[in-house]
Amino acid sequence: MREIHHLINGRSVAGTSGNTADIFNPNTGEVQAKVALASKSELDKAIEAAEAAFPAWSAVNPQRRARIMFEFKNLLEKHMDELAELLSLEHGKVIADSRGDVQRGLEVVEFACGIPHVQKGEYTNAAGPGIDVYSMRQPLGVCAGITPFNFPAMIPMWMFAMAIAAGNTFILKPSEKDPSVPMRLGELFLEAGAPEGVLNVVNGDKVAVDAILDHPSVKAVSFVGSSDIAQYIYARGTANGKRVQAMGGAKNHGIILPDANMDQAVKDIVGAAYGSAGERCMALPVVVPVGQKTADEFIERISDEVAKLKVGISTDKDAHYGPVVTAAHKAKVEDYIRIGQEEGADLLIDGRGFSLQGYEDGFFVGPSLFDNVKPGMKTYDEEIFGPVLQVVRAETLEEAARLPSDHQYGNGVAIFTRNGRAARDFAASVNVGMVGVNVPIPVPVSYHSFGGWKRSAFGDTNQYGTEGARFWTKVKTVTQRWPEGDVGDQAFIIPTMN
Numbered sequence: 001m002r003e004i005h006h007l008i009n010g011r012s013v014a015g016t017s018g019n020t021a022d023i024f025n026p027n028t029g030e031v032q033a034k035v036a037l038a039s040k041s042e043l044d045k046a047i048e049a050a051e052a053a054f055p056a057w058s059a060v061n062p063q064r065r066a067r068i069m070f071e072f073k074n075l076l077e078k079h080m081d082e083l084a085e086l087l088s089l090e091h092g093k094v095i096a097d098s099r100g101d102v103q104r105g106l107e108v109v110e111f112a113c114g115i116p117h118v119q120k121g122e123y124t125n126a127a128g129p130g131i132d133v134y135s136m137r138q139p140l141g142v143c144a145g146i147t148p149f150n151f152p153a154m155i156p157m158w159m160f161a162m163a164i165a166a167g168n169t170f171i172l173k174p175s176e177k178d179p180s181v182p183m184r185l186g187e188l189f190l191e192a193g194a195p196e197g198v199l200n201v202v203n204g205d206k207v208a209v210d211a212i213l214d215h216p217s218v219k220a221v222s223f224v225g226s227s228d229i230a231q232y233i234y235a236r237g238t239a240n241g242k243r244v245q246a247m248g249g250a251k252n253h254g255i256i257l258p259d260a261n262m263d264q265a266v267k268d269i270v271g272a273a274y275g276s277a278g279e280r281c282m283a284l285p286v287v288v289p290v291g292q293k294t295a296d297e298f299i300e301r302i303s304d305e306v307a308k309l310k311v312g313i314s315t316d317k318d319a320h321y322g323p324v325v326t327a328a329h330k331a332k333v334e335d336y337i338r339i340g341q342e343e344g345a346d347l348l349i350d351g352r353g354f355s356l357q358g359y360e361d362g363f364f365v366g367p368s369l370f371d372n373v374k375p376g377m378k379t380y381d382e383e384i385f386g387p388v389l390q391v392v393r394a395e396t397l398e399e400a401a402r403l404p405s406d407h408q409y410g411n412g413v414a415i416f417t418r419n420g421r422a423a424r425d426f427a428a429s430v431n432v433g434m435v436g437v438n439v440p441i442p443v444p445v446s447y448h449s450f451g452g453w454k455r456s457a458f459g460d461t462n463q464y465g466t467e468g469a470r471f472w473t474k475v476k477t478v479t480q481r482w483p484e485g486d487v488g489d490q491a492f493i494i495p496t497m498n
């Protein structure tokens, strides 16, 4: 059985804790590998390696750091097919989605290639007599990233590409459900020329996470995962004096106004709701058509599209989506479908009990569609994270807009309309962090930044882009003067410089 180790100080290191987790092939349900789960002392060793690497790495000039990023980007492109296949076989998303996963991470690496510009400080000449003021953005030290299963390439790269380009050294603790791609990223980063100890990948569970949160040498932690864990990470990390950003779950709404281009909306929503088996934090699992006529038309059209969806194994080029990640997750999604029915929503299409010929033990869930879902229902209030679309009917735009604004999550939202004024007002006023106008999955490009509101994110600073660069650096401001001769009559007067 293949064993997945750790990558510490530039070397593959076998686990010594004796604890492992099974890695499944979600297409077949078989265990395909075992991953080592690190103990606290193994984590401590990785942090020591990162600490030892920090002085030299932070002293490397930004252009040289950028060159390693350029080389890493080249290697990602060269290994795209290999990474996508590895990802699909562990996660279960289809190859096209896996390529997208790698590509969106690669784009953050591209942004990180611009670090010499992004990390520049500010300068004021002659802020006072003979006095100049300048600021610099310095790296923090050893930083860490704790990532979820659903984007095992993109999310690690959101974090370590920005942190390391800025001069930090890094501990990546990937999801224990699909760690092979993060490990491969670590190897490619070394191949790109990163010195040993700059990026360490340590596999593990809560034990490893707690060791990161409690270690005094770790200065900043970035987390992406479910909201309860995000809140825990934020509370424990900040209580230990660390800088923390912790992104959580989501329940993104798509509002369809009566004037929307229904063809486009339906096509977009079928991909956004069911693509990647709904296991995306920017999926669109709730649709709010405005007016009964819009709702009836949407239900009719989406039902036709759902009937055409092909669920298949993750390497099937014709499949729209593959299995969910584990048997436990399949059971959880199917449980939500049962609860939804019990709560009184209308289950129009039931994806439970789906079986793929030849892959009867795979973790497949067929597409489900609910109508007449209402706030207050458990299945509306909570994140399902599966191929389940829920329709909530509203009479007016105001009523529809209140739904995402009042929801506990505030990651993304979309509006479908031809009315520019309505879209503009909606985008400005909705209580959600990322908005799409006729765009179903509004994940910002790498030179903007990613972050939700409310229980979708704890902490103030977003992922990647210039916000990311801020998160991974601290500002130092220098006020300097070079007085000539005797300073007696040039005494520095505080607080004014007049």
Ligand code: NAD
Binding pocket: 146, 147, 148, 149, 150, 151, 173, 174, 175, 176, 204, 205, 206, 209, 210, 224, 225, 226, 227, 229, 230, 247, 248, 249, 250, 280, 281, 383, 385, 411, 452, 456
């Ligand atoms: P998860 O919260 O179960 O796991 C995320 C990470 O936390 C993993 O590395 C895991 O090992 C660790 N972890 C799990 N339980 C822990 C505990 N008790 N203590 C300490 N650490 C623990 O999330 P997941 O199932 O891997 O990912 C899916 C979730 O992530 C969904 O809720 C999804 O919405 C969310 N997500 C959010 C974003 C975003 O940017 N907002 C992006 C992707 C995924």
